[in-house]
Amino acid sequence: MSTAREKPDPRATLRAGLPDRYLTPDDIAEIFEVPLETVYQWRKKCTGPPGFRIGKYVRYDPADVRAYVDQRKAVDTAA
Numbered sequence: 119m120s121t122a123r124e125k126p127d128p129r130a131t132l133r134a135g136l137p138d139r140y141l142t143p144d145d146i147a148e149i150f151e152v153p154l155e156t157v158y159q160w161r162k163k164c165t166g167p168p169g170f171r172i173g174k175y176v177r178y179d180p181a182d183v184r185a186y187v188d189q190r191k192a193v194d195t196a197a
Contacts, residue, residue: 136180143176
């Protein structure tokens with residue numbers, strides 16, 4: 119029996135619903151299991167989920183992340 123909290127599968131977050139808070143680039147990297155630098159490259163190239171700035175911080179709306187995933191799934195299904 120482990121006393122440490124087990125970390126849930128980040129993809130389960132997308133399947134079960136995203137948190138009720140704005141997501142950070144670290145959250146996005148964890149959810150999609152990619153390096154943080156990839157998240158920054160997606161933002162620079164406008165290819166990943168849309169983010170927005172709050173002062174010097176980048177945040178992601180969970181609804182926009184869900185829409186991005188749904189759109190990507192639709193593109194892959196159509197191909």
